[in-house]
């Protein structure tokens with residue numbers, strides 16, 4: 001099976017402090033990869049490396065290679081904007097723009113220069129359908145996105161990412177701000193989306209990781225302790241620390 | 252710990268004294284403000300009306316002549332004429348007594364019948380309008396009416412003879428024919444200064460707003476945090492503290508040549524606007540920066556993660572989200588423009604201009620107050636009336652700012 005990301009010797013420093021230590025891993029295409037680990041272990045930091053959102057943080061320094069389709073994304077020749085159209089992101093808190101639902105989804109394509117209203121309309125409808133939101137909002141596409149519920153807002157953010165037709169969608173604890181019903185809707189959605197996209201999801205919930213993911217990587221203090229299929233991690237962890245963490249005996 | 256009764260009592264006393272002191276101070280300041288407002292309102296409210304806004308400041312005189320051969324007639328008193336107005340049945344004109352803002356007795360025209368001789372007068376004053384039609388219309392002051400009486404003698408009646416409306420109409424009843432009328436347009440209005448103030452607001456914001464917003468965007472969103480940009484920032488902050496009279500001096504000496512290039516020969520409204528634009532820059536930069544700061548980072552992240560460039564993010568997300576805050580800055584600036592006087596006295600002059608244009612002199616409302624107060628006979632009533640207008644305007648501005656910032660706080664999360 002193909003890989004969507006291949007990471008070699010990745011080190012990341014915030015100023016003097018090393019946040020990621022010599023990571024080596026591959027992430028499979030069209031799979032859901034879960035990143036688990038105690039908070040502060042570098043999961044978000046790692047995720048943000050994959051679409052270079054760390055570029056904005058002052059004092060952040062990165063060593064090593066992250067290959068996508070054989071190209072290093074930190075190569076000076078790589079265009080960040082192009083990379084981000086290939087690697088979409090959904091954040092911890094739903095963060096729709098204070099605009100209409102339609103404009104939220106059309107934002108990415110518009111930034112790429114698509115102006116034709118017919119094409120935009122098609123993209124918006126398709127994306128909302130894929131994000132399982134269309135039925136709920138089709139009659140109020142031009143109302144403000146701020147009026148949606150938290151779960152709907154998060155699905156709108158997913159639709160907004162899908163509109164760019166990315167290859168990978170990064171999700172940083174996408175359900176941590178949502179109630180259980182909204183969470184289960186997003187989990188169902190992830191199940192559906194992995195047919196067309198590779199998904200990398202940070203989660204603090206063991207159940208969520210075991211429910212939605214194919215592979216799981218366990219992070220601890222900036223290192224990957226163990227990475228394997230989710231079944232292996234949860235049934236036969238090789239490392240004692242992994243076992244402690246997933247059985248809740250950690251710390 | 253043992254606290255004696257005495258210590259307890261002392262403490263209660265001390266607390267009561269300090270609490271009383273603070274309450275007294277706040278009461279005092281409220282009292283002073285109330286007295287101030289009360290004075291301004293009681294003095295000025297009598298003059299606040301539509302005429303104040305509409306009239307010119309300088310009254311113009313003219314002598315209009317009645318064409319010869321025209322006759323008197325019998326005109327019926329219109330039913331809707333106010334009781335105080337005195338109607339001349341013979342000449343079809345209604346006069347009324349009034350008091351000017353300088354407390355002088357006036358006789359004003361209240362109504363003119365369309366068939367009256369007074370509706371068909373012509374201008375006799377030397378100038379381009381000589382010989383043109385200049386009918387006597389309501390609102391004009393009647394200084395003097397020259398007429399021929401029954402004995403065939405030339406006679407006159409009017410304010411120049413300290414006559415009232417009643418007496419004038421009575422005198423006109425004796426007239427056989429009217430020869431000419433000496434009229435004066437009403438003055439004391441602030442129309443010109445109102446227009447000049449609007450000019451100031453629009454032109455100074457036209458310059459200050461785009462430059463200020465752009466600078467704030469650069470400083471807050473684009474500039475790296477290095478020593479050079481820190482220097483720019485503290486430079487701008489220093490500008491806020493410079494007294495406006497210094498800006499005024501700078502305006503005359505540095506900016507005047509710019510307006511002269513456009514053909515200005517005296518201090519002018521454009522010069523005032525440019526000077527004000529510089530005074531406003533720090534305010535606009537500051538409030539725009541504050542507005543940009545409260546735009547959540549998560550929105551910028553979302554935009555960037557969707558493949559928008561940093562410039563697109565600024566102009567499509569950050570800046571639009573900051574608009575309410577920028578608007579607050581604009582309103583604060585308008586307040587500043589309305590209240591400014593020192594810098595404008597230098598750059599626009601103190602001549603109250605009834606028909607101001609960009610390259611002519613003029614006064615803002617605040618300078619208008621200065622002008623009417625600095626003459627030999629300070630006009631308190633007019634000054635207070637203008638003050639009321641300014642106060643009301645500033646009050647409205649402040650309420651709007653409050654409303655917007657409340658909206659702003661609700662906008663996200």
Ligand SMILES: Nc1ncnc2c1ncn2[C@@H]1O[C@H](COP(=O)(O)OP(=O)(O)O)[C@@H](O)[C@H]1O
Nearest residue numbers: 014019037038039040041042043044045046057
């Ligand atoms: N912008 C930053 N500047 C400095 N240190 C940071 C920054 N972001 C995160 N860190 C540090 O890096 C480590 C990893 O953080 P993070 O990736 O957010 O952890 P996780 O998402 O696993 O909870 C933490 O110790 C955190 O304090």
Ligand SMILES: [Mg+2]
Nearest residue numbers: 043044045172
């Ligand atoms: Mg995190």
